[in-house]
Amino acid sequence: xxxxxxxxxxxxxxxxxxxxxxxxxxxxxxxxxxxxxxxxxxxxxxxxxxxxxxxxxxxxxxxxxxxxxxxxxxxxxxxxxxxxxxxxxxxxxxxxxxxxxxxxxxxxxxxxxxxxxxxxxxxxxxxxxxxxxxxxxxxxxxxxxxxxxxxxxxxxxxxxxxxxxxxxxxxxxxxxxxxxxxxxxxxxxxxxxxxxxxxxxxxxxxxxxxxxxxxxxxxxxxxxxxxxxxxxxxxxxxxxxxxxxxxxxxxxxxxxxxxxxxxxxxxxxxxxxxxxxxxxxxxxxxxxxxxxxxxxx
Numbered sequence: 001x002x003x004x005x006x007x008x009x010x011x012x013x014x015x016x017x018x019x020x021x022x023x024x025x026x027x028x029x030x031x032x033x034x035x036x037x038x039x040x041x042x043x044x045x046x047x048x049x050x051x052x053x054x055x056x057x058x059x060x061x062x063x064x065x066x067x068x069x070x071x072x073x074x075x076x077x078x079x080x081x082x083x084x085x086x087x088x089x090x091x092x093x094x095x096x097x098x099x100x101x102x103x104x105x106x107x108x109x110x111x112x113x114x115x116x117x118x119x120x121x122x123x124x125x126x127x128x129x130x131x132x133x134x135x136x137x138x139x140x141x142x143x144x145x146x147x148x149x150x151x152x153x154x155x156x157x158x159x160x161x162x163x164x165x166x167x168x169x170x171x172x173x174x175x176x177x178x179x180x181x182x183x184x185x186x187x188x189x190x191x192x193x194x195x196x197x198x199x200x201x202x203x204x205x206x207x208x209x210x211x212x213x214x215x216x217x218x219x220x221x222x223x224x225x226x227x228x229x230x231x232x233x234x235x236x237x238x239x240x241x242x243x244x245x246x247x248x249x250x251x252x253x254x255x256x257x258x259x260x261x262x263x264x265x266x267x268x269x270x271x272x273x274x275x276x277x278x279x280x281x282x283x284x285x286x287x288x289x290x291x292x293x294x295x296x297x
Contacts, residue, residue, distance in 0.1 A: 035149050038085040040099035041069060043129055043272050043279045044114065044138065048089060050164040051142040055153055059085075061099070065245070065271045069096045078102070085109055087145055089138075092116055093126035110145065114138060127270065131196035132171045135279065139164050167280055174287045175200045181294045183238040188228055190242045190251045191215045194268045194286075201290065203238065206231055220250060232257050239264040239293055245271070264293040 035056030039045035045060030052058060059081050062069055069091070082088055082102045090099035092115030103111045115121075117137060118128050128134045143161035147154035179202040186206040187198060191214040195205065205211060207227055213220040231237050232254065240258045242251060244267040258265055266289045269282075276282040 035087070035146060036085045038081045038088045040088075040090040040096040041271065043282075044089045044091070046279050047135055047138050047164065048087075048142055051139055051157055051160045052146060053156060053160050055146070055150055055156070056086075062096075062271070065269065065273050067271070069271070070094075072096070072098055074098050074102060082106065082109060086149055087111065087142075089114065089142075091126060091128070093120055093124055093128070094122060095126040112138070112141060112145070117141060125192050125195055127193050128196060129279070130194055130283075131200065132168055132175070132283070134196075136165050136168055171280060171283050171287070174284065174291070178202075178287060178290055178294065181291075183294060183297060185236060185238040187238050188231060188240045188254075190240075190248070190254070191246070193243045193270050194241045194266075197283075197287070198241070206237060214246075214248065214251070225250065225254075228254060229257060232261050232263050235261065235263070237263055239266050239290070241266045241268060243268055243270055245269050264296075266290055266293070 035052060037045070037048045037052060037056060037058040039048055039058060039060045041062045042060035045058045048058045061074065061078050061081065062072060079102060082099075083106055086109075088099065088103045088109050088111040090096050090103065090111065090113060092100060092113040095115075100113065103109055114134060115124070115126065115128060118131070118134055120126075120128060139161040143154075143157040146157045150157075175197070179200070182202045186204045188206050189195065189198070189211045192205075192211045195211075198205065207224055210220045210224040210228055213224065232240070240254070240263055242255060242265055255265060266286070268286050272279065272282050276285070
């Protein structure tokens with residue numbers, strides 16, 4: 001779902017600078033005051049809330065699952081949330097470039113670029129929250145950041161991070177189970193949203209050229225489409241992973257073909273659905289789809 005739209009972003013950054021100019025230059029880093037965290041997306045905000053506990057407030061700019069973070073144009077209130085924050089969390093890797101630009105415009109704000117935290121660089125698959133290790137490392141990093149802001153609560157932050165990471169072990173158990181019972185055939189994907197999870201499950205993607213094209217908002221080549229069609233017809237795939245938040249005629253036709261040929265379809269989403277209470281539940285239910293498919297074979 002990579003659709004970079006930067007129309008109006010430069011103008012917005014200019015407006016943001018004006019807003020900052022009208023604000024006090026004194027940053028509220030008093031250890032006696034609560035910590036303010038702003039996250040570009042709610043699943044990173046969830047980690048921050050779990051680690052921060054009662055010692056501050058977390059604001060997630062994008063909470064609506066129907067908003068594409070690539071396309072998002074922040075409002076003046078979003079800019080103010082960034083300015084008021086002690087810490088800003090954003091994905092990086094081109095996924096939420098608007099958040100990175102807002103943060104870089106304010107030297108008083110500390111930030112976590114999750115992509116950089118995980119050793120990734122521009123051009124790498126940006127959907128790094130589909131790797132459970134990302135959330136584990138973010139939790140520990142947040143505990144360290146919060147401890148510097150409020151040293152007297154260091155032990156609480158560390159305990160909160162440990163408790164959250166313990167919850168994530170349920171996901172690792174699921175991943176281990178899927179890997180143990182992995183089917184021998186590769187999988188097809190409509191785009192690389194789920195690839196980090198697939199890698200942890202031991203599955204390989206059959207045709208990366210197709211997913212790379214759709215990720216870049218390009219039309220897949222006729223050769224890639226034919227190859228995927230043949231793989232579906234000849235039952236060379238374990239299942240087909242589809243991002244259900246994107247409506248594509250090409251993908252829709254492939255889904256139809258998959259159903260006609262009894263190829264299981266795993267539906268995933270790029271942002272947390274509104275009916276999922278948290279990140280763990282969101283991941284668990286998607287992993288369960290694959291466990292069900294494996295048990296039926």
